[in-house]
Amino acid sequence: MSQTTVPGLKTPPPLADGTLRIVPLGGLGEIGRNMAVFEIDGKLLIVDCGVLFPEETQPGVDLILPDFSYIEGRLDDVVAVVLTHGHEDHIGAVPYLLRHRHDIPLVGSQLTLALVEAKLQEHRIKPYSLTVAEGQVEKFGPFECEFVAVNHSIPDALAVFIRTAGGNVLHTGDFKMDQLPLDGRITDLRAFARLGEEGVDLFMVDSTNADVPGFTTAEKEIGPTLDRLFGQAEKRIIVASFSSHVHRVQQVLDAAAAHGRRVAFVGRSMVRNMGIAAQLGYLQVPENVLVDLKNVDNLPDDQVVLMSTGSQGEPMAALSRMANGDHRVQVGTGDTVILASSLIPGNENAVFRVINGLLKLGAEVIHKGTAKVHVSGHAAAGELLYCYNILKPTNVMPVHGETRHLIANGRIAVSSGVPERNVLLTDDGSVVDMVDHKASIVGQVECGYVYVDGSSIGEITDADLKDRRILGDEGFISIITVVNRTTGKIVTGPEIHARGVAEDDAVFNEIIPKINAALEEAVTATTEHTNYQLQQVVRRVVGTWVNRKLRRRPMIIPVVLEA
Known part of the structure; x- marks a missing residue:
């Protein structure tokens, strides 16, 4: 495999006519900040533009953005930003990119664009957007993009197949192969097979669970666990999850309705995102289940469910403030707290600190380690192997993951028959050129962290x-x-x-x-x-x-x- 660290890499050579250049500006060697730039014939196409959340070693930092300096002087050449799905690590940096040029076209599914547009409204930016669906083909300058349905932990996720004169690229975004998804929308392997027959010159594939053997558990297996926990709980139930996890919120609403409980959303992003999902029909809200947080105190404890943000221990999120005793919701003895999410690497200490704080207040805390309350949204090793065998890609570039994940994904590719020399293990800022169906690392560009610290962007070093x-x-x-x-x-x-x-x-x-x-x-x-x-x-x-x-x-x- 072409290693992530190539000694002596310098500024890449000028781009030759008909050559496709790919430059990842985030998402490699980290979980978050996903962004990739494609260039051919003087035009740029961007896939995803997300944020990375800070670790304890980055005190005072609110968000970490991709480094836009590589494209800053060429924003007029950007023909579109394609967004694969609505998670923060894929859309969170869009407002900061559009500050430089407001009219860059945003392309994505209905739910993805709705979440982005709500975020942009807070930044007072009105975007130019194009809604697409699976099976749709759109042309943006020299790039022809075909969109493919993929299953993830948020509805309406899309992979994108990019056709260019320099070759064809399939970028999966985040995906898994849940065969019994809650919304009935599976990863379209028939489309994958058809694209494989056409020829996938470069496969850019999600690596997050590449080191996990087997197959990811189906989302439907979470429902019975939640139903059991709701039946056992004697007082209030607090469920913490990502504010965009529509499927998990749906399961919580269904369990609450089955046990005669009312649900209140806690946290600004949770209220906003679930309102959008319900309005667009992605979230089915049972009648008389939702209640405003202000009215929760009027209900008996055994009729209350709080759907909260803060599953990653974020200091200012609702659950962390509950654990610290400085939230209007006071957690006490007999309350049940369910952490319905996976641990993002780097957040372990923060999450355990929240768990300890809740336990001290007398709550029972249930998490993925003690009950089946969450399943991953990313394909495990068995699912990735299926994809390699269906697609038979010429070259592979693992994306979205820490170094260990990228390496594990590369090994799966090799085991499926991809030549080792055709598996590119890259870093953020690596420059990959593809010509005559062959991809190779040709250089490196500056690609550091850009810190958002209060109102300052990029000023903190x-x-x-x-x-x-x-x-x-x-x-x-x-x-x-x-x-x-x-x-x-x-x-x-x-x-x-x-x-x-x-x-x-x-x-x-x-x-x-x-x-x-x-x-x-x-x-x-x-x-x-x-x-x-x-x-x-x-x-x-x-x-x-x-x-x-x-x-x-x-x-x-x-x-x-x-x-």
């Missing part, structure tokens, strides 16, 4: 995040000193103040003579010193002492003024 981690882990020490410019003598200070350091400020009295001596020596040694040089002297002296004496590495902020 990795260095800033490092400073935040140091402040959080080690604290900081400030040293203020006034030096006589002529004599080199200390006029005032040093005044030392520490925050986030366990020791009292008095412990730093020992270092003051050393700071004085070092500063006086630096001032008298040369008349051409700068304030920055003197501050560095203080930083070195204090840093060495603190590291040796206190075994800490705090942020040190020296201020030297010359009088």
Whole structure:
């Protein structure tokens, strides 16, 4: 297999006529931030534009976007953005892309575009959109796109088959092969077989569950478990799930209706998304089941179900606030909390923290590890092998997954008969060119993280995040000193103040003579010193002492003024 790290990769060569270039700008080596750019004959087609949610090592960050710098100067060449489905890791960055050019056409299914348009409304952007359905073929510049129904954990998901002069690409988006889906819409393997006969030059395929053997459990198996749990619960039931998981919400509504309970949606995105799904007919709401959260307190506890966001332990989501006791819904003894979702890698600590908080409040917490309350939306190894055997692709480029997932997917491709040299394991920013049905990695473009931090976009750097981690882990020490410019003598200070350091400020009295001596020596040694040089002297002296004496590495902020 062509490895993800290719030594010496540089800026790719100019694109030759008739060659198709593929550049993933997110979704490789990570779960989220999915985005791929296709280029031929001077035109660009984008598939998906999602966000990545921050980990604990990225304090203060709200969202992480794909790096648009590769296409920023060529937005007029973008003929369309094709969105495979409505999950945040595939559509969440669309508003930030459209800030650069509002009229980029958005292409997707009815539900996908409805969710995107609601999000864009919050950003005061009115998009130009085109609704498509399975079996539909549309032409966008030099790209002809055929849309194929695929089954996922959200309705209306689509794979896209891209025909170009440089070759044909099948991009699955996220998918699985549930044979008994709740909405009856299966992955269209007949279309896959037909496209395989036509010729799939490059198969870009979901890798999230490539290291999971066998087949993904059917969604219908969750219903009986929820029914049993609802029958056993004596007080309120709180179900946490993704705010776009229409199928899971449908099962909760059905179970609630069967047990005489009323359901209230908790969390702004849950209320918004389920309202859209119900309006468009994707969510069937039983009569007299829904109730506004404001009226829940008027109902007996054994008649209440709260459908909430926060299944991934997001700090500001409803479930996390319940666990911390700062939500209007107060969780107590006898309540049942069901986490109806999988753990996204990197969120484990946050989720377990929420579980522990709920248990301390007396609730019973049920999750995927203790009961069948969730199934994945991604194809496992057995399903992927079926796809390879049906399609017989010439080249394979695993997408959507961490490195281990991409490698596992590549091995499945090889086991199905794809030549090892034709399996491309790429990174974000890798440049793949396809010519004469052969795909190869030809270069690398800049592709870093773009952080959304409050109202700032792309202004926070990795260095800033490092400073935040140091402040959080080690604290900081400030040293203020006034030096006589002529004599080199200390006029005032040093005044030392520490925050986030366990020791009292008095412990730093020992270092003051050393700071004085070092500063006086630096001032008298040369008349051409700068304030920055003197501050560095203080930083070195204090840093060495603190590291040796206190075994800490705090942020040190020296201020030297010359009088």
